[in-house]
Amino acid sequence: MTIEVLRPGQLTTVQDLGRRGCQHEGVPESGSMDAYAARLANLLAGNDEGAALLEITLTGPTLRFTRAATVALGGADFGATLDGTLLAPWRSARVVAGATLELGAAHDGCRGYLAVGGGIDMPPVLGSRSTCLAAAFGGHHGRALRAGDVLALGAAPAEAPRRTLAAAVRPTYRDSIRIIPVPEMDWFDPDGRHALFAEPFTVTPRSDRMGYRLSGPRFAAGARAERPSSAVAMGTVQLPPNGEPIVLMADHQTTGGYPVLGHVASVDLGSVAQLRPGASLRFSPVSLDEAQRLYLERERALASLRRGLLQSP
Amino acid sequence: MGVTSPPVRFDPLGDCALVARLGERADDETFARVHALLSLLRGAHPAVRDVVAGFTTVTVHYEPAEVEETADLPHHTLARRLEALAPDALARPIASPRLVDIPVCYEGELAPDLDEVARHTGLDAREVVARHTGATYDVRMIGFLPGFPYLAGLDPRLATPRRDEPRARVPAGSVGIGGEQTGVYPLSSPGGWRLIGRTPLRLFDPERDPASVLAVGDRVRFRAIDRAAYERVASP
Structure with a gap:
C-alpha cells in the first residue's frame, strides 16, 4: 500500500488544497501552486479534488508502487514513463504492483501533479496534508521528498474507471498575467505605472513557493506607499525597496508591509505557477468584476465536469 | 467600553x-x-x-x-x-483580554544582544531587563512566521534599531527588540532583531489546537527566570 521514492526530483512535496483558516495564526496556506491542475488530476484518479498528491518541480522523481493503483498526471508534462512506456498527462492509467514510474524534466511549464487513487495518506496537521516548508510541518515530515522515503496510500476502489480529460477543459497557461490594479497605484510614478503593463518581466532564480521575484522595469514607490503591515494574499504583487516586484505564491507570509502594485486574478495563478526561472511574462490589467466572473465561470465548468465524471459508467 | x-x-x-x-x-x-x-x-x-x-x-x-x-x-x-x-x-463592549505570562531567561548566550541594547540605550543590562519585564504588551498582529506576535507597549527607552546584517538563524524562543517593537521568534528563522533573552515556551506547535499560544488582543507580560528554571522547562 505504498510508494517508494527511488529518486526524489528537484522539489517534490505532498500538497492538497492548502491549510485554510490558519492565516490568523501566521500560518501560510501552502497547497498546490497550480491548484486547478491538481484538482483535475485528482478527479481523473477517482479522488476528491482535495486529496493529497505530489507536486513535482522542474525535474521529476522516480517512484516504485508496491501495489496496483490508478494514477493521473496533470500540469506540466514531465515525459513520464511507466516501466519504460510513455504515460501521457491528463488521463488516468492503471499501475501494477511493482511498477516504476519515472518522470524526467518538464518539457515546458514548471510544476506537475501526480494523483494516486486513494490519495497520499498521512494524518492532517492543522486540517491539511500540505507541506509547510517554512515551518517544517505537514506533508511528509514537513519537507520535500528524499530518496528512500516511503509514502502510504489511502484506500481506493480496486478498479477505478479510466478517464481522459477532453482537450477543451484542460488548463491553458498564459504568459500575459492579468492583474487587478489597486487604487494605491496612483502613488507610483507615472512612468512606472505605464511600464507595469507595457514592458516584459523575467522570472528570477530567486523565485520559489513563497513568491516569484521579477526583474524588468523597476518601480519607485512614493513615501506614501509605505504602510503598516497588513494581510496579503496569494497573487498579491508587492514592491520591496529594491524595486523588483514579488508575486506572492502559496507559501507566502500572511502579512506584509511593502507597497502593493495589484493582485493577480485567481484564474491566472496557475499560469504564474507554471513559469520557470528565466521565463518572461507580461502583465495586463483586468477589472475585479471580470476577474471574479472568470473565477465563477471556471468553478461552474469544474462542477459540471465533476458531475459528468460521476455519471460515467 | x-x-x-x-x-x-x-x-x-x-x-x-x-x-x-x-x-x-x-x-x-x-x-x-x-x-x-x-x-x-x-x-x-x-x-x-x-x-x-x-x-x-x-x-x-x-x-x-x-x-x-x-x-x-x-x-x-x-x-x-x-x-x-x-x-x-x-x-459591543470588548471582552477583557487574556493575560499571558511568558518566562524569559535574559542571561548569557541566550541574550546575545543584551549588552548592545544596553549600550545603545545608555541603560545597564539589569535596567533593560527591568523595563522589559515591567511593561504589559498588546498582541497587535500575528505574522511573518507562524505564531510570531507583534507586541505594542515597549518602553520607548528600549527602542534599538535592527541589526545591519540579519542573523541567518535566530533560535526558536528568542525574544527580540526591533526598532520600537518587541516580539518572540516562535520558530528558528533568519531575523534581524536584537536578541535580549529566550523563552523555554513553545509559542507555536502545529500539533496543538490552537497552534499559536498568542492571539491578537491578548496581553503579555515577560517574567525573568534564571538559567536553571529555563532548562527545567526547555527539557522536561
Whole structure:
C-alpha cells in the first residue's frame, strides 16, 4: 500500500488544497501552486479534488508502487514513463504492483501533479496534508521528498474507471498575467505605472513557493506607499525597496508591509505557477468584476465536469 | 467600553479577499476597532475562510463560489453583508483580554544582544531587563512566521534599531527588540532583531489546537527566570 521514492526530483512535496483558516495564526496556506491542475488530476484518479498528491518541480522523481493503483498526471508534462512506456498527462492509467514510474524534466511549464487513487495518506496537521516548508510541518515530515522515503496510500476502489480529460477543459497557461490594479497605484510614478503593463518581466532564480521575484522595469514607490503591515494574499504583487516586484505564491507570509502594485486574478495563478526561472511574462490589467466572473465561470465548468465524471459508467 | 467611529467599508484585496481599513495610524484607538471586528467576522458568513488582523486593518479571506448568488458579484454582495454587521461589532463592549505570562531567561548566550541594547540605550543590562519585564504588551498582529506576535507597549527607552546584517538563524524562543517593537521568534528563522533573552515556551506547535499560544488582543507580560528554571522547562 505504498510508494517508494527511488529518486526524489528537484522539489517534490505532498500538497492538497492548502491549510485554510490558519492565516490568523501566521500560518501560510501552502497547497498546490497550480491548484486547478491538481484538482483535475485528482478527479481523473477517482479522488476528491482535495486529496493529497505530489507536486513535482522542474525535474521529476522516480517512484516504485508496491501495489496496483490508478494514477493521473496533470500540469506540466514531465515525459513520464511507466516501466519504460510513455504515460501521457491528463488521463488516468492503471499501475501494477511493482511498477516504476519515472518522470524526467518538464518539457515546458514548471510544476506537475501526480494523483494516486486513494490519495497520499498521512494524518492532517492543522486540517491539511500540505507541506509547510517554512515551518517544517505537514506533508511528509514537513519537507520535500528524499530518496528512500516511503509514502502510504489511502484506500481506493480496486478498479477505478479510466478517464481522459477532453482537450477543451484542460488548463491553458498564459504568459500575459492579468492583474487587478489597486487604487494605491496612483502613488507610483507615472512612468512606472505605464511600464507595469507595457514592458516584459523575467522570472528570477530567486523565485520559489513563497513568491516569484521579477526583474524588468523597476518601480519607485512614493513615501506614501509605505504602510503598516497588513494581510496579503496569494497573487498579491508587492514592491520591496529594491524595486523588483514579488508575486506572492502559496507559501507566502500572511502579512506584509511593502507597497502593493495589484493582485493577480485567481484564474491566472496557475499560469504564474507554471513559469520557470528565466521565463518572461507580461502583465495586463483586468477589472475585479471580470476577474471574479472568470473565477465563477471556471468553478461552474469544474462542477459540471465533476458531475459528468460521476455519471460515467 | 464600546468604540464610536465612522462606518466601516470593505474594499477588495484581489478577487478572494476584502479589507476594512480602520484607521490611519497603528494606535490604541485603531487597534480597539480592529479587535472588535475580528471576533465578530470569524464565522460571520459561510464563504469566510479566515479573518486576519493587520496593524490598522482587518482582512477577510473568502471563497467567491460560496457567496450566495445575487444580481451582484460575490465581492459586492459579501462586502455589503459584512458592512451591515460592523456597527454592532464596534458598539459591543470588548471582552477583557487574556493575560499571558511568558518566562524569559535574559542571561548569557541566550541574550546575545543584551549588552548592545544596553549600550545603545545608555541603560545597564539589569535596567533593560527591568523595563522589559515591567511593561504589559498588546498582541497587535500575528505574522511573518507562524505564531510570531507583534507586541505594542515597549518602553520607548528600549527602542534599538535592527541589526545591519540579519542573523541567518535566530533560535526558536528568542525574544527580540526591533526598532520600537518587541516580539518572540516562535520558530528558528533568519531575523534581524536584537536578541535580549529566550523563552523555554513553545509559542507555536502545529500539533496543538490552537497552534499559536498568542492571539491578537491578548496581553503579555515577560517574567525573568534564571538559567536553571529555563532548562527545567526547555527539557522536561
